[in-house]
Each structure stands twice: as structure tokens, then as C-alpha cells.
Amino acid sequence: MEYPPLRDYGLIGNDDSCALISRHGSIDWCCFPHLESSSVFARVLDAERGGHFAVSPAADYESNHRYLDRTNILETTFETADGQATVTDFMPLCNGGEPDGDRFQQAIYRCLECDRGRVELQIEFEPRFDYARTEPALERTDDGVMATGDGERLHLATDAPFARALEVTTSTTAAGTISLEAGQRCWCWVQYGGREPASAVDREYVLDETKRYWREWVGRRDGAPTTIPERWHEMVVRSELLLKLLIHHETGSIPAAATTSIPEAIGSDRTWDYRYNWIRDAKFTIQSLHDTGHKQEAREYFEWFSDIARTDPASITPVYGLHGESGDELEERTLEHLTGYRETGPVRIGNAAGPQQQLDIYGTIVQAVYETIQFDPATTITADEWGAIRDIVDYVCDHWNERDAGIWEFRNERRHFLHSKLLCWVALDRGIALAVENDLEAPLDAWRGDRDAVRETIETRGFSETAGSFVQHFKTETAIDATALLIPIYEFLPPEDERVQATIDTVLEQLATDDGLVVRFINSDIRRDEEKAFFLCSFWLVDALVLSNRLDRAREYFEHLLEHAIPLGLYSEKVDPKTGQLLGNFPQAFSHLGLINSATYLTRALECDGDVAPADFDPENVETLFRRGDSPEI
Template structure:
């Protein structure tokens, strides 16, 4: 079983795929050629059969990890008895064209004294299901499988023969590198190159590093955020950029799969896809930071999905897609993998793609409306797609569904799904009025008002004095923390304030928020889960809008203490404070940005 905690990782990437690096210098998660491709290194989910790419000192040591300021370049520093060294990991950003060629660059440096590093490159292709061969070429190695090839290029200077020794063992490569103070060497692992391994000179390697640092700082210079929490907001923005598939603009929910919401439990999902909901939320967050290009790119991605049309009873939008817009997401298990700390099954694919989740139409329309208000022009084809989506929603919103949390306990009339259906029609009406667009205004108005009345009559529970999760129960749901943000009710409305108090009493534990209570609301799965970090930041936002600023700031600052050592968040937090679920999660970082921007504005 892997001993490394979920939170003990940093993230690097090239805008088409990404890798996780442990605080002990091991890349234990990497998929190629893109986020949703089969894994090459997967020790995160099976220490014996998953594969890894590790560089660490040969003797006893301690380690610390940090990011090179304002970049996605990760530095892991090691301290041993004889010296201090570091491994600098980065992936040079890819351009906008989809490519199978990706590079992981690992710079190895001795800072003080002397230090010997041991390196092992042990790929396990296709989730460990494919055999491969390791072939030596000069001082490099080529790893070949039927699915993919990797080439290991050494970073060397003339006369370096005495510094390193390489040996092959089975299909793995082992290298020992002995350095003294000031010496810098490294390796570059490249996928699908037609060239054999070559010796990369230090000058070329340094230029690769400088180019990567320069790219990230140039991108970040576009940020307009000048608020109180610049460091953590900046890290969240970089993380969102790392999770965006540059060729299409699709944002993956996380770069990982199978990380459990409960240790040893079955809530282990594949998040390497683009959810309409998550990506829609990204538009307002990115616009708030000044990243208009990314918001526009997602708008194009969303428009393409709507224009592609039907997805069964889910209407013109699927819940989630592959990064290229495909919908082949059949869920299956990997029975040969033990799972993170024994949490099985390990699943690839995601059957939630076939669910009916009505809220996605509201989130999609809200993102289009936000872009419209920011000055982005919606072309005729885009408005035609909007009309088609709303026409479908008008015929289907009043039915049971699976809901935002993708429960597997059957369909219900979820209040949040109705709320976001109201948002969809409201935003469509606003845009039609502002721009004089042709639209069935009377019908949309009737639909919007009917949903409003239904939520007030059936979603409000008189005994609980709160809006509840669905119409046939009295359970609470943290998704409704977004109600005042949508404008459905004023943020100081007594009905909403009573709901906020009820959620605070039943679902909040010292700023940490459960999305719902699985024990009270059977969701079709065994076990329980941690608190949901998205909801914890949404709670901050709701407190701000209720003018409870002292509580909001305290809750926000507490949530910041749950970030890992480099400012990253998984999906959930266990009662012990340990991070759980897929990592890092885009949804959480989006909510953090929203809360920080809103709190900054409220504090003045």
C-alpha cells in the first residue's frame, strides 16, 4: 500500500496532461498523451503494480517542497548528513495543438556539500495492463509498449562519465548520480518521440527551465487580482490553468481517478473529464481574475457541445465529456489494482455521464450570461444553441433527476435542480431583453415563474424552516448555499437566513461543510464521506451575502489552513483533517477564488 498521503503531492503539467510529484521526489501519477489517457505511472493507486519515476537521496534524509514563485515549476529539497540537494520538476507547456509528445524535465542539483541521488524509472503502461521493454541507447533508455513509448534523455556535460551509472533491471531503469556543491544535472523523459535518446547539454536544459518559468509568469501577469489573499488565489489560478486542456478549453475536474472519499470505501471515481457544471463555474472565477481568454475558450467548448445535440434523456447537454468532447465514458473496474490504501474498486470511466442532472442548464446559462456581461459577443449560432437548450428544458425541468451530487439511489425532485432551472430561464430572458434577441419570451417567463412558485411551495419545509434537498424529505443540502448568489431570493430574505442557520447547525462543523448527510439521505452507496471543500467555500460566500462578515472571514481563514504545503486542495477533508478524494480538485479552487474575491469586495 502507498504510504504517501494524498496531500503530500505537488502538481506539474503542460496544459494537456499532468503529473503528481510526492514530497519524496516520486512521480506516482502521470497519464499520456492527455489527462484521460491510460496511466504510465500509477503507484498512487497501487504501490507494487502502478509504476513510478522516483529521484531521491540514497541515504537518510528529510524533504520539503515548494513552487518556484508564480509558476508551475516544483522544487523538492532534500537534506542529508553530507549535503543539501534538490529536484526541480516541470513540464514545458504545449501549444494549442493536440500532441502525443510530452516532456517531464527533472533537474537535479547539489546545493551544499555532496549528495548522491538514486533514480528509478519504472513505467507500467495502460494502468499496468501492458508489458513493455526497456532498451538502452548510449546513456539513455527507450521504454516501448504496444500503446506508447518513453525516451529517457540524460542531461550531461563532457567528462560526466564518472558522475552516473545506469543499469536496467527487468523493464526498469536505475541510475545513481553523485554530485558535489554547485553541480547541476538531470533527465528529460519524453513521450512518443521519433528520435533516439540524446545527451542534452546543461545550457539547453537551463533554457528549457527559463522558458517554462517565463511562460508561467507571462501568463500570470494578466491577472487583475490585487486582493488580500494574492498567494493562495494565484496558486488556485495556476492550478486551474494546469487542469485545462489547451486544445479545446475543457477543464478537467481533477487529474486523478480512484482517490477515495472514504478510506477503504467504494466512493472512488474517475474525475479526469470535463463536467459542464465545474467548467461553467470557472467562467465567473476566471473573469473575476482577468483571465478572459480562458473564459472565452470554455464558452466555445460549451457552444460546441450544445450544437452537437442530443444525449438521450439528458437533453442537448451531457453531464460530462472527455476533454475532446467525446461521450464514451463507460465505467469499468481495475481489479488488479489494490487502490489507494486499500480503497477499491478502482474505477475508470464514469457512468454519471448518462445521468439526468437538470442543474447543468442553469450553470451553463449563468456562465454564458456572465460572459455576455463581460462584453463577449454571443454569435447567432450561439444564441440558436441557447434557445434550443431552453426549449428542451421547458419540456423537461419538472421531473425527478439524479442531482448535482450524482447520487446513485434513484431520481428525486431536487430543489437545487429546480433552482438552477429557474436560473437558466432567468438568464435567457435577461439576454433576450438586453440585446433584442428573438425568443419565446412569454413561454420562458411562464416557465421561470412556475419554477419559482414550485420551489416556494414544495422546496420550503415549514417544520425545518428551511429549503430542503428534495421535495419528498426534510434533509438539508449544502448546494442550496448558492441560492442568494443566483438572485432567486435577496440575501437578507428571512426564508434564506433561516435556511442558512439550519445548514450551519446540521451540516457545518467548525467551518467545514458536509454536502448532505448520507445516513439521512440514502445515496445508493455504502459508507460515508468527508466534508466537501467546495461547500465550505460556498458557506463563506453565503455568510458574506448575509452580512456576517466576521464569521465569513474566520471560516475562510480556517479553510486556508487545510490547504496542503503548496496550496492545493483535494475534494474533501476527513474528520482527522486529512485530504480525501481526487486531487487537486478544480471545483474547490474555483470556489476558493469566488469566496476570496467576494470577501475582498465586502471588506473594502
């Protein structure tokens, strides 16, 4: 079997887990009971061993897929010489009254319907528990097949008239053919953990309720979001839906992506497990949730990282499991028996970034707290919360001048990274703002002194006259890094500063393609030049151009970025600028956060139709993504 390109996949899910489904009707990735649990289908990581659950015509066919409007329900349409059939895939959401609580959500429903003519649909069911380390035993049941192994169970069932079509063809595989004529439909479903509750529910009702849930969520905005130009609106809504699908209902945490080990480049060993929450995502997440009007989710996410902040700052780690696991609990392991996507291994589970020192996380936390209060005046800082924030700022005062692993998590390398120093400055600056604006007790003189010291260090050691740009770390004159685009966005320097404009020009010349795709860095002494463009960095460039009043180019680049989404509106982490091939874990939350934030920036800067800049445009009138106080005392 050939590996489908990432652009051929759609994602369904609920707030517990997700499943990747190819345009050929195959579920090639799914983990139960949670997103970060071990897989039951993993063909995306090994075409032969990984396991899958496929439904497709027995005859030659053409196929395409789409999401039902304003939902995460996927429709795949198959066209054959004799007819047309549609497979509707979704995972149910527990919305208050369903039986068995969380187990209700540990299911996938597939509705097979013949639209015209006659179509024979083949079913292939090859579950492989625990990342295909366990081959389950399969047994026939009255309504389908039960897979069991190593304490796990997965039940496949169909409507009664079609159940006999399923046969156990080998000890680990079941298959069958279902013939449908125009107007006929058949339900198939899998339930993790046994037969119930999926076998006892009304599937038509569950489908209708799932549609209603997603559509009501999109429409349930707490406050009016910024008006997005119509031609961008659909992509923003799809990004909202993707983020909601990833948000874990128990904790409010958001994983970086739905998958593990999709390589950053075919043939590269840069394959990581992204099914965890990175603290640095907090500031982008808070911004995008508020800008799309989803204040409840923003509050829940705020509460999640606020709990993390109320610990010893030295014990705060860059990455956490969706249930709060950290450090050694996220031990990284390699699955030697899987070949990897397109035979590009290693396949990794867990993530070794947990124990790294990354100083940027402290600025992220303080910024996200400040941001939340700016967005939601009803949010107040308790004495306990302020004590935790004050401890974090004090920690930054003591440690800002240390080396760390940086935002790109270079393994076995510690440098004075510009981005890390910038976020240390953010921690001090927003900490001061919180104290002053909320009349909170703090050692302001000491904090201001350290803030000034960080600023001086960045300005004297972080800018290279040779490169004409802010650089990646303090010991280089040539390494250009896209994180320097964040300097005006964090309001460290104003957009019109000559060094900021020179940095943007250098990024355009050295990191960006002619149509605005941006690689993360070049000329670094740490790792060879990047060749694949990073979507989030490309959106950062749009934001920096908006603040620089280069609106025509910003809009041009943004609309080009929209063209790189798959037809379903989803993004991976990276793209090959030469071929358009998507790479990296998929779908990637960071990319969709960047899209929402850039759409918001452009909308603030342009007139409502998105075509021209207002005659009185001034970058100072465009609220930066990461707001800071403007009190003269700060």
C-alpha cells in the same frame, strides 16, 4: 512501500498532461500523451504494480518542496548528513517555436543539483504502460534506457557523464546512483514516444522559458482584477496557476481533477475518474477566470461549451471528455488488477455519469452565456447561438418537472432535487434576461409562465417547516443539502428572506463544523450521512454569509479553509474534519474555483486590508457571483 498522504504531493504539468510528485521525489502518477490517456506511472493507485520514477538520496534524509514563485515548477530539497540537493521538476510548454509541436510537451525534465557537501542520489525507473496492464521491456541506450511495450515507448536519459550510472536491473526496471558534489548538476528527462525531441533541446533554455511562460501568464491579465488582500493573494495566484495547468490547450476544456479513483474516504468504494469536464463547472469557471483577469481563457472556455450547446438539448450530457467525447465514449470500467490508493478500490477509468439526466446542466449553460456577456461586452450572441439557447430554454420548459440524478449524481436514484429545479429556474430567468436585454426574439410569455411555475414549486415543495430549511428534494422533510446555500447567490431569493436565513442557520447547525467545514448533506433517504467535508460547499457557506452581512464569521471560516490547503497551496475534493486528512481526487478544480470566488466575494465586501467591513456595507452592493439582469421587464 507506504502510500504518502495527498498533502505530500505536488503537481507539475502543461496544458496537455500532469504528473504527481511526492515529497520523496517520486513521480507516482502521470498519463501520456494527454491527461485523460492511460498512465505510464500509477504508484499512487498501487504501490507495487503501478510504476514510478523516483529520485532521492541513498542516505537518510529530510525533505520539503515548494513551487518556484508564480510557476508550476516544483523544487524538492533533500537534506542528508553529508549535504543538500535540490531536484527541480517541470513539464515544458510549446509556446510557438519548439520542435515537433505537441510531442515537445510529452516530456518531464528533472534537474538534480547539489547545493552543498556531497549527495548520492538514487534513480528508480519503473514505467508501467496502460494503467500497469503492460509491463514494458527495457533496453540500454547510449544516453539512458528505452521502455517499449504494446506500441508505446518511453525514453529515460541523463547527461552524458552520468548515463553509465543507469543499469537495467530487471527486464522492467532500471536503477542507478549519481554522486554529486557542491555546484554539480545533472539532468534527467523522460520523453514519451521515443528519444526526440527531448534529447535535442537545450534543457537550461527550456527551464528558463517555462519559468517565463508561467510568470508572464500570471501577470498577463486582460483588465485589472479585484484587489485581493495581501495575505490571501498567494493562495489565489496558486489557484489561478492550478486552473491554467488543467486547461486543455486544444479545446479550452477543464477537467474536474488531475487523477482518478482517489477515494472520498479510505475504505469507501466511492472512487471516480475525474479527468473529464463537467458542464456544471462552467458557471464557476467563467466567474473565476474573469475575476482573476484571464479573459482569453474565459473566452476559449465559453467557445468550448457554446459548441456543445449547439446540439439537440436532449443529447447534451453532464460530462465530456477533454476532446469532446461524451456518453458511451466515456464508458466506465474497473481495473481489477490495481488495489487503489491505500488499497481502497475499485480503480475506475471512464465515468458513468455521462448518460445520466441532470437538469441542472441547462441552467449552467444559459447562466454561463449570460455571465460571459456581462463580463465581456465585446461578446455578442450570433443568430445560431441564440437559436441554440432558445432551444435549451424551451427544453427546460418541457422537462423541468421531471426527476433527475441531481448534482451529486446519485446512481439508480431519481428525485425532484431542489438544486436541479433551482437551475431550471436559472435557465428560464437568464434566458428571459438575454432576450430582453439584447432585443432577441423569444416566447417570453411562455417562458415567464414556466419561470413562475418553477418558483412556486420550489417555494411550496422545497422548504420544510419541520427542518426550518430548504431541503434536498421534494419528498423529504429532513434531508439538508449544502446546495440550498446557492439560493441567494443565484438571486432566487434575497439574502434577507427569512427562509434563506433559516436555511443558513440550519446548515451551520447540521452540516458545518465549528470552523466552517461543510459536508454535502445529512438525513437523506438516498445515502447515509456524509462525514467528510466538501471544500466547495465550505466556500459556498462563506459566500452565503457575505451576502447575509455576517462578515466576521465569513472571514473567519475563509481563513480557516486556507489552512487546510497543503503547504504547496493545493486542495483535494474533501477533508476529514477530525484528522485533517485530504481525500478525493487531487488537485480538485472545484475547490480552487470556490477559493477564488470566495476571495472575490470577501474582497468586495471588506475594505482593502480585509479586516473590517465598510461602515456603509449593504449586501445589495456586493455583486453576486452569478449575475442576473435587473431590468423591470424581466
